[in-house]
Each structure stands twice: as structure tokens, then as C-alpha cells.
Amino acid sequence: MGKEESPHVNRRTTRSSSSTTPNSKTVGEVSKIISNTQSLTVNDLVISDESISLEELINSFPHRRVQILELIKLLGPLNSPMIPLFVYGGASTGKTSTVLEIFKHLKRPFIYSSCITCYNPRILFESILNQLLLHRKNERNGYSSAKRCEKPSDFVNLLHDALSTFIDRLEGDLWKSNSKKSPSQVTGKMIYLIIDNLEHVREWDKSLNILPFLFNLYDILKMPEMGLIFISKTSLDTYHSDTGYAESLPVYFPDYTEDDLRKIFMKDQSNPKLYSSFLDVVLRPFYHTTRRVDDVTNAISPLYKKYCEPLDDTGITPDEDTKRKLFKHINPYISQFLKETFQVPSQPTLKASASKDKTRKKGITKPGFWESLDELDFHMSTCAKYLLISAFLASRNPATLDASLFDSTGGSGNRKRKRKSSEKSMEKKESKEQELLMKGPGTFPLERLLAIFQCISSVAEYSPGDEVPQIDGLGANGWDSGLMSDVLLQLSSLCSANFITKGGSCPLEGAIRYRSAVSEDMALKVARSLKFPLPKYLYSR
Amino acid sequence: MARESPAEQAQVLVKSRICNPNFIFSIFSNPPDSNYSKLKYIISSSLTEACNNSVLLLGPRGCGKVAILELVLEDLLEEYPDMISVIKLNGLLHCDHNCALKEISRQLCQEHQLLFSKMASFDDNAQFMVSMLRECGLAHKTIIFVLDEFDLFAQGKQLFLYSLLDAMQSVTSQAVVIGISCRLDADQLLEKRVRSRFSHRKLLFLPPSREDTERLLEHILLLPTNSSFPHEYVTAFNVKLLKIFADYKFKEIVDTLSYSDSTVNHLQRFLFSTVSHMDLKSGLLSLENFKAALSTIQRQPKLEVLKDCSILELYILVCMKRLEAKEQELRNFNAIMKEYKSIHDTFQTSNYYARNVCLRAFEHLLQRELISFEDNRGHGQSAEFRPVKLLISRPELYQGLKSYPSCPAILHKLMDRDG
Numbered sequence: 020m021g022k023e024e025s026p027h028v029n030r031r032t033t034r035s036s037s038s039t040t041p042n043s044k045t046v047g048e049v050s051k052i053i054s055n056t057q058s059l060t061v062n063d064l065v066i067s068d069e070s071i072s073l074e075e076l077i078n079s080f081p082h083r084r085v086q087i088l089e090l091i092k093l094l095g096p097l098n099s100p101m102i103p104l105f106v107y108g109g110a111s112t113g114k115t116s117t118v119l120e121i122f123k124h125l126k127r128p129f130i131y132s133s134c135i136t137c138y139n140p141r142i143l144f145e146s147i148l149n150q151l152l153l154h155r156k157n158e159r160n161g162y163s164s165a166k167r168c169e170k171p172s173d174f175v176n177l178l179h180d181a182l183s184t185f186i187d188r189l190e191g192d193l194w195k196s197n198s199k200k201s202p203s204q205v206t207g208k209m210i211y212l213i214i215d216n217l218e219h220v221r222e223w224d225k226s227l228n229i230l231p232f233l234f235n236l237y238d239i240l241k242m243p244e245m246g247l248i249f250i251s252k253t254s255l256d257t258y259h260s261d262t263g264y265a266e267s268l269p270v271y272f273p274d275y276t277e278d279d280l281r282k283i284f285m286k287d288q289s290n291p292k293l294y295s296s297f298l299d300v301v302l303r304p305f306y307h308t309t310r311r312v313d314d315v316t317n318a319i320s321p322l323y324k325k326y327c328e329p330l331d332d333t334g335i336t337p338d339e340d341t342k343r344k345l346f347k348h349i350n351p352y353i354s355q356f357l358k359e360t361f362q363v364p365s366q367p368t369l370k371a372s373a374s375k376d377k378t379r380k381k382g383i384t385k386p387g388f389w390e391s392l393d394e395l396d397f398h399m400s401t402c403a404k405y406l407l408i409s410a411f412l413a414s415r416n417p418a419t420l421d422a423s424l425f426d427s428t429g430g431s432g433n434r435k436r437k438r439k440s441s442e443k444s445m446e447k448k449e450s451k452e453q454e455l456l457m458k459g460p461g462t463f464p465l466e467r468l469l470a471i472f473q474c475i476s477s478v479a480e481y482s483p484g485d486e487v488p489q490i491d492g493l494g495a496n497g498w499d500s501g502l503m504s505d506v507l508l509q510l511s512s513l514c515s516a517n518f519i520t521k522g523g524s525c526p527l528e529g530a531i532r533y534r535s536a537v538s539e540d541m542a543l544k545v546a547r548s549l550k551f552p553l554p555k556y557l558y559s560r
Numbered sequence: 561m562a563r564e565s566p567a568e569q570a571q572v573l574v575k576s577r578i579c580n581p582n583f584i585f586s587i588f589s590n591p592p593d594s595n596y597s598k599l600k601y602i603i604s605s606s607l608t609e610a611c612n613n614s615v616l617l618l619g620p621r622g623c624g625k626v627a628i629l630e631l632v633l634e635d636l637l638e639e640y641p642d643m644i645s646v647i648k649l650n651g652l653l654h655c656d657h658n659c660a661l662k663e664i665s666r667q668l669c670q671e672h673q674l675l676f677s678k679m680a681s682f683d684d685n686a687q688f689m690v691s692m693l694r695e696c697g698l699a700h701k702t703i704i705f706v707l708d709e710f711d712l713f714a715q716g717k718q719l720f721l722y723s724l725l726d727a728m729q730s731v732t733s734q735a736v737v738i739g740i741s742c743r744l745d746a747d748q749l750l751e752k753r754v755r756s757r758f759s760h761r762k763l764l765f766l767p768p769s770r771e772d773t774e775r776l777l778e779h780i781l782l783l784p785t786n787s788s789f790p791h792e793y794v795t796a797f798n799v800k801l802l803k804i805f806a807d808y809k810f811k812e813i814v815d816t817l818s819y820s821d822s823t824v825n826h827l828q829r830f831l832f833s834t835v836s837h838m839d840l841k842s843g844l845l846s847l848e849n850f851k852a853a854l855s856t857i858q859r860q861p862k863l864e865v866l867k868d869c870s871i872l873e874l875y876i877l878v879c880m881k882r883l884e885a886k887e888q889e890l891r892n893f894n895a896i897m898k899e900y901k902s903i904h905d906t907f908q909t910s911n912y913y914a915r916n917v918c919l920r921a922f923e924h925l926l927q928r929e930l931i932s933f934e935d936n937r938g939h940g941q942s943a944e945f946r947p948v949k950l951l952i953s954r955p956e957l958y959q960g961l962k963s964y965p966s967c968p969a970i971l972h973k974l975m976d977r978d979g
Contacts, residue, residue: 089856092836093836096571099576100575109868109928170653171653172659207609232653234651238626254865256861262711264619265825268833271864273864306870307870307872308872309872309924310868310870312665317800358916456894459946460945520941552680
């Protein structure tokens with residue numbers, strides 16, 4: 020009993036779709052493009068722009084000599100089989116670039132997939148198969164992959180076939196190039212599969228199946244011509260599995276030390292002496308906070324410009340006096356720059372101002388170098404602003420205070436005079452307030468939010484400032500009547516913008532509770548734009 | 561193409577031996593009461609007596625279950641050609657019922673040169689399998705089903721296992737089902753109706769003993785004398801290697817290696833690393849190669865990560881440890897900041913950084929997996945308010961601080977003070 024082999028199609032073709040002919044216009048364009056694209060050859064799997072020697076490789080990665088040599092030894096001479104390698108290390112330690120440069124030096128064919136761009140198993144499998152089958156997605160094939168592959172079982176079968184055809188092709192090319200006596204770009208009969216950013220696979224849906232599958236891939240395939248290299252930010256022990264999986268050989272990339280960082284920054288500098296005196300001053304405080312190269316680089320480059328400001332000529336070699344002068348100039352800016360290190364400034368605030376520190380309430384110092392905007396730099400409707408403030412208050416204050424804070428006149432005026440409580444109970448109260456602050460914003464039901472909103476917005480109408488815009492035609496009455504429907508719409512848009520998030524629901528009541536996700540700075544900014552006295556309503560002041 | 565030196569050729573040869581599990585386990589096939597001979601007896605007896613059979617191979621990972629099975633199957637295919645067809649399934653890939661039947665049909669079609677259709681439905685595949693079983697039984701051909709990762713087939717409703725075993729019993733078939741699993745209780749996972757159709761034969765595979773390990777080392781590393789290598793090189797290589805094996809320091813290395821993990825896979829990785837570090841100029845292995853390989857295999861990842869941390873990150877870790885020691889319930893970023901400020905006030909350290917710098921260091925620690933959030937559900941709150949827990953223990957932190965170059969003395973004092 021035999022089975023018929025159906026025609027190899029990626030999708031089911033119905034009779035109608037196979038009978039329609041494509042548009043004549045598109046045919047013309049497509050044929051033009053076809054003449055431009057060439058089909059991929061085996062040479063494209065090797066980075067064959069230029070060849071680099073071992074010395075160049077080690078020099079381009081100044082402190083990775085040990086790791087480069089170890090990787091080259093583990094990869095071994097040509098055509099030696101390999102058990103899977105697991106390259107791990109912190110962020111921006113040069114794992115991916117080192118591995119790729121090593122393959123450029125060795126001129127061996129490899130396939131690279133990153134688990135960030137291939138964010139689910141199907142895309143990962145198809146990307147690997149596309150590269151192996153030398154298939155490029157272009158307009159001619161409708162940007163589709165060579166084979167459709169969702170399950171690991173299909174992937175193993177297809178990969179096995181693709182690898183065999185590829186290796187035959189490699190051997191054929193080698194034989195041809197040997198007989199023609201022309202240099203071939205590709206060396207060896209093995210192909211290497213590099214899977215990068217493996218730690219992201221743990222967050223996939225099917226990670227319980229996919230991770231052991233990837234680790235066991237070498238054993239399942241049983242093809243010695245394939246080498247497997249995993250690159251990850253975290254070590255092997257952070258990959259948990261109930262029944263274990265085949266372990267791979269670890270290669271560790273440590274973070275750079277202070278001397279390493281210094282040498283890295285000194286590379287290719289136009290004025291080495293000046294830069295090295297700059298680094299003497301600046302590098303250590305930054306190094307104490309973070310050892311990642313990319314963080315420190317981003318912080319240092321604007322600081323260098325500041326450092327060179329008092330110099331007329333940046334090509335000079337500084338002597339001791341100049342060094343001291345520059346040090347005095349740069350010193351106050353270092354701590355400010357440290358605070359600003361991880362902030363992305365918005366464009367209008369990049370004005371260099373005098374280094375005055377403006378102190379705001381309770382010791383929150385606004386750094387003086389980049390003025391932070393006192394106003395919001397995006398637009399919100401008035402109703403939305405009031406909603407935001409009410410949400411912030413509802414999250415911040417405990418519910419029992421509402422009655423005293425928001426009475427019918429809306430003012431927080433008549434606070435009853437409290438009895439003078441003892442020191443101990445004051446301390447206890449204060450520590451309780453601090454605890455509440457540290458725990459984070461609380462949740463509130465919708466009714467409480469609307470009640471506070473009503474109180475606050477009615478206050479605004481009677482406020483002495485002439486902020487209520489009569490131009491819009493919203494009189495005191497008009498404000499009330501158009502309120503309710505608008506509010507719920509605004510609330511849902513605030514929720515989708517993540518200013519208000521849905522917190523847990525109380526199991527007894529079953530209603531949804533909300534939580535404000537706005538920081539105090541932002542709430543103050545919003546309140547200031549409405550001229551609303553927010554600090555009067557806050558609990559622990 | 562430049563001819564490779566004999567050292568390189570030797571390296572390639574030994575590496576290919578190491579990467580080939582069949583070669584490694586071939587020395588275990590000789591003794592008469594080993595698993596190899598028992599397995600061979602079971603399968604060949606069911607072949608000759610034309611009956612059904614089933615067996616489970618159990619043992620920790622890396623002890624040679626699949627390798628020895630492959631050796632047995634190779635030998636049997638030589639002895640009884642045309643009487644066996646082998647179907648291989650893997651629990652990682654084919655635990656779904658549909659998937660498994662499709663794969664069985666595909667392999668059967670491949671073996672008997674039939675055309676396989678990917679569009680065949682589930683019913684078609686099931687009928688095909690049953691009829692193939694019947695036909696092969698009538699023709700006195702045995703089908704051997706190898707189910708790797710057997711415990712994954714035994715999850716859920718075990719539909720596939722039941723249908724396979726049921727099919728074997730209902731039609732006149734000659735089939736052997738071999739299950740391979742790393743869970744020693746794999747047979748307890750089976751349902752009642754599946755277990756009644758499965759025989760209770762189990763073969764236990766254990767990591768090799770000391771003597772077996774030594775035999776294995778010699779088997780893998782010694783170069784063959786009758787090969788294409790130059791004779792003096794081979795003798796020099798083997799003599800040096802035997803001298804190393806007799807050295808007591810080498811025995812210590814192998815002992816240390818097998819204290820943590822004595823399976824053959826672990827040994828395989830150790831040998832691979834050793835051979836990679838072989839000095840290609842002399843072409844001989846030395847004791848230093850073995851020592852270097854030991855240090856690459858036995859790593860302490862948490863200590864490495866601690867050495868990679870910056871000083872601010874170490875401060876945060878020490879603050880968290882102190883909060884734990886004070887048994888404070890709420891441990892989130894704000895609490896850590898409070899502790900950090902109190903340390904700064906008490907000791908007047910020079911390393912006092914602003915809040916957003918500390919927040920960034922906190923996020924780095926999360927990435928390095930030294931700290932993690934306590935609950936996965938609280939995505940609504942920002943990172944400052946979610947409670948965190950430490951993923952390293954107190955002695956590890958202490959050791960990490962001690963081995964950290966230029967660690968500020970204040971941190972040592974703080975760790976000591978907790979007592």
C-alpha cells in the first residue's frame with residue numbers, strides 16, 4: 020500500500036488561485052528585479068570581505084586574548100568535530116562580535132540567528148532553514164520562507180535534509196575549486212550554527228519544550244559536520260529544567276576591569292596625553308557605578324567636550340598646571356554628570372545653564388546642568404489632568420482620610436486641632452507613613468476615584484485664579500453636565516497609556532481596583548499646570 | 561592545501577572519537593553480564609521467537625543508554641539483515657499523538673520506499689501503522705520502536721502509548737518497544753491500562769566505576785599503533801600518556817572530576833577541553849592540559865558574576881543582606897535606598913550616588929540574576945516597589961567580597977557586623 024506524494028506547496032492551492040494569472044504590470048516589475056538579485060551561493064555564508072590575521076584579531080579586541088585563543092582551540096583545526104559550546108558573560112562584553120570576528124578570521128561557513136529577532140520558535144526555525152537553504156526573501160517569492168516549519172519534529176527532519184545537501188554542496192565546491200586551482204573562499208567541510216541571546220528563550224511560551232530541545236539538538240541530529248555555539252548573558256545554571264538536558268562546554272567572558280576600560284577608551288584617540296589625563300580624573304567614579312562599556316561610553320563623551328572647554332587648542336600636551344586647571348574646572352560637573360548618566364534628555368532642555376542647584380521640597384535637588392522642564396512636554400486635556408491628579412491622590416492617601424480632606428467646600432481648610440501626641444507615637448506614625456510610602460501606590464476602586472474627581476474639579480471652578488476658560492464656553496453648569504461620559508472615556512485612555520494600571524481585585528468584592536502609576540514629580544507638574552495646590556492634599560507632609 | 565601535521569591529525573582523530581558516543585561505549589560491550597549483552601539477548605530472543613516485547617532503559621543522563629542501544633542495533637542489523645526495521649521517536653519532538661503517528665508513518669515509508677504524503681490525516685496514519693504492523697508480522701519482520709525521553713510520552717493522557725501497545729496486541733505483529741528515560745520511576749508514570757500492556761523489564765544504566773573510567777580514558781586517548789601516523793610519534797604519545805595516567809596527581813584530578821558528576825558525558829567534556837588545549841608544536845598531551853581542562857569544567861558561576869559587579873552593585877547586595885538579617889518584611893528598592901542612606905550617614909562613605917544611578921545598578925543586578933522579583937504577577941507596579949529576593953547565599957556573598965579586587969573595606973565591616 021503506497022501513498023501518493025502531494026506536490027510540494029507551502030499553502031494549499033485552490034483551483035481558482037492556481038488558474039488566475041498575475042497582473043501584467045507586476046510581472047514586468049518583477050522580472051526587472053529578478054535580473055538584479057542573484058541567487059545566494061555558499062560563499063555568502065562566510066564573511067569574505069577581507070581576511071584578517073590572528074594578530075589583527077587579537078588587537079581589535081584588546082582584552083579578549085585569552086577568550087579568543089580558547090575559542091579557536093575549542094573550534095580546533097579544520098574539519099574537527101565539536102561538542103556544543105556555551106559562551107556566556109555580562110552585557111556588552113563582546114561575546115557576539117568576538118565570535119563573529121573569529122569566524123571571519125577562520126573563514127568557515129556559519130549560520131547566525133538571534134533569539135531577539137526570532138521571537139518565537141517558528142521564526143527561529145525558518146530563519147535557520149532559510150540561511151541553510153541559501154534562500155533570500157524577496158519580492159519574487161512574496162517574502163516567504165523556503166519551508167514552513169512550526170514544530171520541532173518538522174524542524175529536525177528539514178534541518179537534517181538541508182544540512183546534508185549543504186555539505187554535499189560544500190564538498191562539490193571544494194572539489195571544483197581544487198581542480199580549477201582557484202582559491203575558494205570557504206574552508207572546511209563543517210558548518211557552524213550560532214544561536215545568540217539564548218536567555219530570551221526562557222520567556223517564550225513553550226520554553227519548557229524548546230530549551231531542552233535546543234540543548235539536545237546536537238544529540239538528536241547526530242551529524243558530526245555541524246557545530247553548535249550558544250551565546251547567552253547568563254550562565255548555564257540559570258536555565259532550569261526538571262529532568263536536565265545535555266550540557267555544553269562553557270566559555271566565560273568576564274567584564275572589563277578598570278585598566279581594560281582605560282585601554283579601550285585610549286584606542287584611536289587623536290590626543291592621547293590629554294585624553295589620558297581626562298581619564299585619570301573621570302574614569303574611577305563612573306567605574307564604581309557600572310562596568311558596562313556602553314554605559315560608560317555614553318557618559319564620557321559629552322564630559323570630554325566639557326573638559327576641553329577652557330583649552331583654546333585641543334592638540335596640546337597638558338603639563339601639570341594645565342592639568343590642575345582642567346581638573347578644577349571639570350570637578351563640579353562630574354557628580355552632576357553621574358546623576359544624569361542614565362537619563363535621555365528631551366531636546367528643548369539641552370541648554371547649558373549656570374551650575375546653580377535649585378532645591379525643591381524635601382531635598383529633591385534638581386540638577387543644574389540640564390534643566391528639567393517644569394512643565395509637561397506633552398498635551399493633556401484638562402479633564403484628563405484632573406483625573407490623573409485624583410488617581411494619584413487616591414493611590415497615595417489611605418481611604419480613611421478622604422472625608423477630612425475633601426469636605427463639601429472642597430477645601431482642606433479646617434483641620435481639627437490635634438491633641439499634642441507624645442514623641443513616641445509621633446515617631447511610630449512617621450515610620451508607618453514611611454512604610455506606606457515605600458510600599459508603593461495603593462489600589463482604589465472606581466467610585467472613590469470619581470468621588471475625588473468630583474470634589475477636585477468643583478474646587479477648580481471656585482478658585483480665585485481665572486483659569487476656567489470662558490472661551491471654551493464651559494460655564495459652571497456646562498462643566499457638570501458634560502462630565503460623566505467624558506470622564507470614563509478619559510479614564511480608559513489614561514489606562515491604555517499606562518498612567519493608571521489595573522491592580523489586583525479584592526476577592527470579596529470582585530470589582531476591579533486601579534492603581535496610579537505616576538511618579539510624584541509628574542503629578543506635581545500636572546498640578547502646577549492647572550494651578551492646583553496638590554501638596555495640601557498629600558498625606559504625610 | 562597544506563598537509564596537516566601529525567599533531568593536528570591526531571587531535572582531529574581523538575576529537576572525533578570523543579564526539580562519537582558509540583565509540584566511547586564500545587568498550588562496555590564485551591563483558592558477558594553487561595547491559596549490552598542483556599539488551600541484545602532480549603531483542604534477539606524476541607526476533608527469533610517472533611513475539612512482542614518491551615523493555616525500559618533507565619539511568620541518569622550521559623550513561624550511555626542510547627549509545628549502547630545503537631551498538632546493539634548495529635550488530636543485530638548485521639546478523640539478521642532484512643528482518644528488522646527501526647523506528648525512532650523522541651519525546652521532546654513527538655509527544656503529541658498526531659505528531660508521533662505522522663513521524664512513524666514517515667519513517668515506515670522511508671524504510672520501505674513508499675511515498676509519504678504530508679497531507680495525510682490522522683486516521684490515515686493510524687490505519688497505515690496498524691496495517692504495516694500486520695503485514696510485517698505476517699512476513700516475520702520485526703519492527704523496533706525506540707522511544708527516547710519516554711517520560712515525556714507518559715505525560716497527559718498517554719494516548720499514543722496506549723494506541724501503540726494496543727495495536728501491537730490486537731494484530732499479529734512482531735514489535736519490540738524500547739523506552740529510554742532519565743527518570744528512574746518512568747514505569748510508575750504509566751496509566752493502569754498502559755502498564756498492563758507493557759512488560760516490567762527494566763535495565764539500569766549507572767555511571768562507570770573507577771576502574772571502568774580508567775579503561776575508558778585509555779580507550780579514548782591512546783593512539784592506534786597500526787594507523788597512518790608516523791610510528792615514533794605514536795609511541796612517544798602513548799608512552800607519555802601512560803606516564804601521566806600513573807601519576808598520582810592525575811588520579812587526584814580524575815577524583816575531583818567524578819566527585820561532582822561521574823557520568824561519561826562529564827568525562828567527555830573534560831577530555832574534549834583537554835585535547836583542545838594540546839600543544840600543537842610538540843603534539844603531546846601533558847598534565848597541565850588536564851589541569852586547565854578541570855578548571856574550565858568546574859566553574860562557580862555565582863562567584864564569577866560577583867567578581868563582575870561594580871562597587872555600587874556590591875553595596876546594594878550588602879544592603880539587601882542586612883535587610884534580610886534585620887528580618888524586615890518589605891524588601892524593595894525603596895527599602896534598599898533607605899538602608900543605603902543610613903549606611904552613608906553612619907560611615908560617611910565616599911560612594912554615595914543619586915537615586916537614578918542606583919536604580920540603574922539595581923536593574924543590572926536583575927539582569928545578572930543575582931536578585932529577582934518575588935512574584936511574577938506584579939507587572940503593574942514599577943520596579944521600585946516590587947519586592948525582591950536575593951539569589952545568592954550569605955557565604956557566597958562573603959566569599960565574593962573577599963576575592964573582589966579593591967573591595968572597599970567598609971563592605972567587609974558591614975558583612976562582619978551582621979554576625
